[in-house]
Amino acid sequence: MEFSRRETIALGLGAVALSVMPFRVHAATEEVIAAFTGGADVTDGGVTLTAPEIAENGNTVPVAVNAPGAAAIMLVATGNPTPAVATFNFGELAAAQSASTRIRLAGTQDVVAIARMPDGTFIRAASTVKVTIGGCGG
Amino acid sequence: MISRRDFLQVSMAASALVGASGFGNWARLAAQQSLSQDQLLNFDTYGNVSLIHITDIHGQLNPIYFREPEINLGIGAAKGQMPHVTGADFRKAYGIADGSPSAYALTYNDFTSLAQGYGRVGGLDRMATVINSIRADRPDALLLDGGDTWHGSYTCYHSQGQDMVNVMNGMKPDAMTFHWEFTLGSERIGEIIEGLPFVALGQNIFDAEWDEPAELFKPYKFFERGGVKIAVIGQAFPYMPIANPGWMFPEYSFGIRDENMQAMVNEVRAAGAELVVCLSHNGFDVDKKMAGRVQGIDVILSGHTHDALPEPVLVGQTIIVASGSNGKFVSRVDLDVRDGRMMGFRHKLIPVFSDVIAPDPTITKLIEAERAPHKAQLSEVIGQTDGLLYRRGNFNGTWDDLICDALISEREADIALSPGVRWGPSILPGQDITREDIWNVTSMTYGEAYRTEMTGEFIQVILEDVGDNLLNPDPYYQQGGDMVRTGGLGYSIDVTKPQGSRISDLTLLKTGERIDPAKTYVVAGWASVNEGTEGPQIWDVVESHIRKQGTVSVSPNNSVKVIGA
Numbered sequence: 001m002e003f004s005r006r007e008t009i010a011l012g013l014g015a016v017a018l019s020v021m022p023f024r025v026h027a028a029t030e031e032v033i034a035a036f037t038g039g040a041d042v043t044d045g046g047v048t049l050t051a052p053e054i055a056e057n058g059n060t061v062p063v064a065v066n067a068p069g070a071a072a073i074m075l076v077a078t079g080n081p082t083p084a085v086a087t088f089n090f091g092e093l094a095a096a097q098s099a100s101t102r103i104r105l106a107g108t109q110d111v112v113a114i115a116r117m118p119d120g121t122f123i124r125a126a127s128t129v130k131v132t133i134g135g136c137g138g
Numbered sequence: 139m140i141s142r143r144d145f146l147q148v149s150m151a152a153s154a155l156v157g158a159s160g161f162g163n164w165a166r167l168a169a170q171q172s173l174s175q176d177q178l179l180n181f182d183t184y185g186n187v188s189l190i191h192i193t194d195i196h197g198q199l200n201p202i203y204f205r206e207p208e209i210n211l212g213i214g215a216a217k218g219q220m221p222h223v224t225g226a227d228f229r230k231a232y233g234i235a236d237g238s239p240s241a242y243a244l245t246y247n248d249f250t251s252l253a254q255g256y257g258r259v260g261g262l263d264r265m266a267t268v269i270n271s272i273r274a275d276r277p278d279a280l281l282l283d284g285g286d287t288w289h290g291s292y293t294c295y296h297s298q299g300q301d302m303v304n305v306m307n308g309m310k311p312d313a314m315t316f317h318w319e320f321t322l323g324s325e326r327i328g329e330i331i332e333g334l335p336f337v338a339l340g341q342n343i344f345d346a347e348w349d350e351p352a353e354l355f356k357p358y359k360f361f362e363r364g365g366v367k368i369a370v371i372g373q374a375f376p377y378m379p380i381a382n383p384g385w386m387f388p389e390y391s392f393g394i395r396d397e398n399m400q401a402m403v404n405e406v407r408a409a410g411a412e413l414v415v416c417l418s419h420n421g422f423d424v425d426k427k428m429a430g431r432v433q434g435i436d437v438i439l440s441g442h443t444h445d446a447l448p449e450p451v452l453v454g455q456t457i458i459v460a461s462g463s464n465g466k467f468v469s470r471v472d473l474d475v476r477d478g479r480m481m482g483f484r485h486k487l488i489p490v491f492s493d494v495i496a497p498d499p500t501i502t503k504l505i506e507a508e509r510a511p512h513k514a515q516l517s518e519v520i521g522q523t524d525g526l527l528y529r530r531g532n533f534n535g536t537w538d539d540l541i542c543d544a545l546i547s548e549r550e551a552d553i554a555l556s557p558g559v560r561w562g563p564s565i566l567p568g569q570d571i572t573r574e575d576i577w578n579v580t581s582m583t584y585g586e587a588y589r590t591e592m593t594g595e596f597i598q599v600i601l602e603d604v605g606d607n608l609l610n611p612d613p614y615y616q617q618g619g620d621m622v623r624t625g626g627l628g629y630s631i632d633v634t635k636p637q638g639s640r641i642s643d644l645t646l647l648k649t650g651e652r653i654d655p656a657k658t659y660v661v662a663g664w665a666s667v668n669e670g671t672e673g674p675q676i677w678d679v680v681e682s683h684i685r686k687q688g689t690v691s692v693s694p695n696n697s698v699k700v701i702g703a
Binding site (some may be wrong): 057 | 184346351376377380381391392393395397533589600603604606607610612614615617637667672
């Protein structure tokens with residue numbers, strides 16, 4: 001196959017898109033968490049956070065949280081310009097303290113779930129979700 | 139005249155890959171000096187169940203040469219662990235003699251001269267002979283295909299995978315899982331699977347919209363063999379829409395989903411499974427991690443990362459079997475299952491020496507039928523090579539150097555990028571390069587060779603991003619491919635650093651100048667995962683380049699400096 005001069009130097013579309021931002025934590029994250037916890041200590045464990053290790057599409061990442069007995073669960077995307085994603089409140093008659101949603105991630109970052117227990121203590125789980133250009137699978 | 143097969147059988151004074159049973163016997167057995175079909179197939183049938191594992195054939199119907207990697211780094215906990223051991227260290231670990239058939243099959247050293255002595259490997263008709271011989275010992279052995287089967291050649295591309303489907307169906311697999319098959323597009327893969335005479339498995343193949351298991355694929359299937367109730371659970375490649383173009387199969391979502399894997403294991407155990415087998419396309423390190431997190435899997439048949447290991451790796455109570463790629467090996471695993479549990483195993487990684495193992499005539503006929511309409515196209519000689527062309531290695535391979543040269547020269551680019559895939563046979567020095575050979579290392583459904591402008595900063599972001607897919611210390615964040623290959627661009631990579639600080643010293647090779655983050659460079663590449671990528675097909679670009687060269691030269695590539703390995 002021979003290429004014409006025009007074909008050779010043509011700039012094509014497609015190539016590599018997507019602006020991938022490196023791992024970061026947005027400054028507003030701490031404020032958002034402090035507003036939820038009132039500055040109380042947060043301990044690890046008791047919360048199950050299910051998120052993909054690598055996002056198939058950073059614009060819509062499925063995330064599920066479960067914290068048995070929790071009064072409320074806050075979901076934070078620590079690297080987004082607006083880190084607060086959602087706060088799920090559970091009434092006393094709620095059968096299960098779990099929720100799932102899809103979130104947009106600006107880049108690779110930790111997603112954090114913090115649960116407020118009825119006794120006023122806070123527990124958490126975190127998961128790193130990678131957002132990548134991809135394209136080099138074996 | 140003495141045939142090549144007879145010659146090898148009578149005169150090859152070297153060790154053979156002969157039955158490792160359990161652990162630790164590899165060294166002793168490998169020291170035996172012989173190479174014959176009987177030896178290769180010899181196996182003392184054990185227990186009551188036999189599994190046959192083939193994986194990552196990548197469309198290779200016929201025998202090929204395939205050089206294993208020289209550099210295959212393990213990161214974090216995987217450092218220095220199998221399969222991240224190569225060359226002399228690998229031979230030492232398994233007691234393999236230099237220059238032996240095992241050394242040729244499993245390591246890269248002296249590849250050219252050993253290849254000339256031992257010949258090609260693989261070929262589905264030879265694999266069929268191996269499989270039939272196992273079935274002669276154990277008629278109800280399970281044949282499990284780990285995927286990456288319907289991809290990777292001229293005939294596979296032009297038949298949209300039908301050539302491989304037809305020949306594989308002749309070998310009667312019992313189940314299969316998937317990766318590159320999805321790049322045929324969801325409509326085509328659906329069409330094939332609906333007519334498949336065996337089950338398509340993947341517990342992690344979900345409907346993207348509803349986030350529920352996809353209907354077309356089953357999470358597992360029960361088989362009753364040797365009086366044992368066996369559950370085979372499928373695990374497709376987890377990162378399909380990331381490593382490959384998701385727009386070709388937007389209906390599907392994947393992921394590792396080990397919580398669902400555990401649920402499936404619990405479900406099959408509750409339903410009476412005495413043996414739980416995972417047919418996986420996770421890649422070896424992901425399988426190792428999964429084996430430590432999911433309880434109750436007896437055997438993981440591991441694919442994707444193309445590792446070939448002469449002994450299984452044990453994680454807790456789970457054995458992980460790695461069976462190589464491109465048709466080079468068949469794994470046989472015999473198991474003793476009693477009282478609802480696996481009591482013992484015997485394993486053999488059988489190298490498919492194509493000059494030693496006789497082809498199965500039924501399968502040969504099927505292969506010839508698929509190739510006949512394309513014969514003239516396949517066999518046309520495009521050029522020759524004066525050096526060894528191979529692909530495997532974390533950072534570069536001579537085939538990719540040639541592809542990058544073609545991109546730079548044919549597209550008048552400053553820099554070329556070529557994907558770090560692990561498939562594609564090798565070509566020996568002095569050999570003709572046919573059109574088929576070029577397709578074997580480039581064929582895919584998104585082969586457009588783009589030409590675009592990128593800033594120096596963006597090029598660095600790409601290298602950091604792809605580097606993390608290989609070098610992230612947590613295997614769940616790796617995609618199982620190698621580093622993107624660069625042409626016209628040199629760089630240093632510190633494998634001990636985190637993403638964002640691994641890559642430095644980017645240099646434009648044609649001027650020797652440092653890459654300026656603010657400056658724009660013309661970049662040519664191929665296999666973009668983005669929809670609407672424009673450009674000629676990569677195989678046409680490479681063919682045009684080789685034709686102009688006549689004989690291609692292979693020169694040492696020192697453009698990537700690896701630190702901390």
